Amino acid sequence: MRSGSGPGAGRPQATSHAAIEAAAFALFDERGFDDTTVDDIATAAGIGRRTLFRYFPSKNDIPWGRFDDSLSGLRATLAAVPDDWPVLDAVHHAVMEFNRLDDTVVEQHRQRMTLLLTTPALQAHSVLRYTEWRHVIAEYAAGRYGLAPDDLLPRTIGHVSLALSLSAYEQWLREPDSRLTDLLSQTAPVLRSYVEGVAAPPRTATGRARRQRGSKGTTVRP
Amino acid sequence: MRSGSGPGAGRPQATSHAAIEAAAFALFDERGFDDTTVDDIATAAGIGRRTLFRYFPSKNDIPWGRFDDSLSGLRATLAAVPDDWPVLDAVHHAVMEFNRLDDTVVEQHRQRMTLLLTTPALQAHSVLRYTEWRHVIAEYAAGRYGLAPDDLLPRTIGHVSLALSLSAYEQWLREPDSRLTDLLSQTAPVLRSYVEGVAAPPRTATGRARRQRGSKGTTVRP
DNA sequence: CTTGTTTATGGCCCCGAGTGCCAATAAGGT
DNA sequence: ACCTTATTGGCACTCGGGGCCATAAACAAG
Known part of the structure; x- marks a missing residue:
């Protein structure tokens, strides 16, 4: 050292x-x-x-660079969020900060993430990094809810936050002209519409909007 | 062959x-x-x-056994779901079926999953399997919504479904007396309450229930 | 019984990632 | 000049994985 x-x-x-x-x-x-x-x-x-x-x-x-430092930043961002924010908003804000990119490095970051998300060996290895990332999120959520980090709710929040981020990243790499922050902001509403059983209106021309009626009743509703 | x-x-x-x-x-x-x-x-x-x-x-x-066959089963389950079910319910139902366990093999499955989810090398490698699993979910969602499997919504549904399943699995392994199906059913409401900005009441004795101010929209909990 | 044909086996040798060990190197301080 | 300190990098080793190929073990036809 x-x-x-x-x-x-x-x-x-x-x-x-x-x-x-x-x-x-x-x-x-x-x-x-x-x-x-x-x-x-x-x-x-x-x-x-x-x-x-x-x-x-x-x-x-090697492709991950100095990821530990980024994690410290994520932790700091979460710690700085006012306590009266909803947890969802706090996490979303922290994720946005975590992925804020200077315009000068955006192409470099795209190259890095392309490598990480398309090379099988790296996809596999990245899980270990994601685990640390999820843990930071889960710890914050646990603190806010008065639970342990490995209770079901904080753990689920960690998993879901990562899921949304990865989904946004994959979409970002697919669309050369898209902006990462836009996609990250989109995933939360997308998730909400899905959870509420309503099909999101497709943004592509080919999609047909189909409305769902929720009547299954065995499990999901309280 | x-x-x-x-x-x-x-x-x-x-x-x-x-x-x-x-x-x-x-x-x-x-x-x-x-x-x-x-x-x-x-x-x-x-x-x-x-x-x-x-x-x-x-x-x-080796620890994954014949996973391909299970994937075919997942696909078949999804294909058999009536078209008028909400996508969320269809996916949830398929996930439940996918993880249905005969009582005689439950301990064996627990041992297998403990190995898979606690060994770093296997955690990493499992991603490649998860990708196939997510793809099955995304394909179904894409079909229902009239989108491509790699559009944002189907992809996000795949990621989130996996996130919920993994969260349930990890919790299941932590609690020897829990039942996997119970936990899988719990993650969806947990997610819903999180997305709607309301803290779920902690089920553990130590937790203090802390209520969030729901500035984000409708409240659903009693 | 002998001779193919077919298919799986497993030994041999190679490569690349990763680790323990340790002598060599290049500084600063006295 | 000598000691202390920290880094370097070579050597040898293990383990996962794959290409190549001779060989074993079944069956079928002569």
């Missing part, structure tokens, strides 16, 4: 997370993730293979 | 999916998933390591 900016003693670091990440993304873009070996990345970054694994615990972690 | 029950010619199979699965679970139970090598499983099943990989594409696939 480098202690802040203190130089201290010892051999200086030969590289950085950012440098490795840049070298890796160049190769991923050129040959794809699976056809790029860790040796390739290490060589491109001018370091030894063994050193690379001290910066990133696995090849799969 | 064995063609139905026709014996035909050729060397008979030395084992079966079920036999490998049984041998594997015994070892997983004894030493844990990570400390069991593929060689161990093959030896225990009395086959060669190379043969094992012809029955299961990867070590991670």
Whole structure:
């Protein structure tokens, strides 16, 4: 651990997370993730293979960059939300903040997320990251409701929040001209209309709006 | 491919999916998933390591068993739902059917799901299975709404349905005496109350019920 | 009984990810 | 010059996974 900016003693670091990440993304873009070996990345970054694994615990972690820091930001955003906001609004606000992008990095972020969401090995690995993310949401919800983070309600809120975010992200990647924040804002109403048993009016020209009558009665209604 | 029950010619199979699965679970139970090598499983099943990989594409696939067949069942259940049911109810019904368990296998299923949901390597790998599952749900919803499966609404329904199921499963594993179907039925109302901005009354003794100001619209709880 | 044909088996060898170990390196301080 | 400290990176190893291919074990036809 480098202690802040203190130089201290010892051999200086030969590289950085950012440098490795840049070298890796160049190769991923050129040959794809699976056809790029860790040796390739290490060589491109001018370091030894063994050193690379001290910066990133696995090849799969490289595309995620410094995700831990983002999580701290998410936690901080939630903590700053006034207590009288509905939990749904608080979470939605935090998700929007979490995914706010500077215009200059939006294409870079799109490339990163494309990699993460289309490469099977990365899709799989990402779950571990999502779990931490969900836990932050669940902890906040638990605090607001006076429950434990692994009670059913907070846990469900974590899962559903992630579901909505992923849904928005996938849609964002599909539509080159869309804006991520727009899609994130859309998922909540979409969910609400679904839960209330009413078909959302399709935004595409081909869709026919069909109205549902709720009469099943065995389970859902209190 | 064995063609139905026709014996035909050729060397008979030395084992079966079920036999490998049984041998594997015994070892997983004894030493844990990570400390069991593929060689161990093959030896225990009395086959060669190379043969094992012809029955299961990867070590991670062994705990999932024959999941494809279950997916066909899910598809069939959805297809059999009358068209005038609300989509939410149809999906909920299909999810319940999908997770219906014979009393004799409930403990076995619990063991399997514990393995799948607590082993990091399996948590990660399971995403690929979940994707197929979500796709079945999204396809159905798309058909009902007259949309494409990768439009925002069907995709979101797939994600949210999975989120609710996983939430129920995790809770089920935490509470030894709970019933999976009960929990699956609970997640939908939990989601509804959350979306409508009203705190669900905590069911645990320690929780203090905290009511949110419902600035967001209609209240449904008594 | 012998000779094909068919199909599954499993050994051999390879690759890539990831880890433990440890000597070498490059700083700062005394 | 010498010590302390921290990072580097090479070597060897394990494990998951896949390509290749000779071989075993069934059945059918001669």
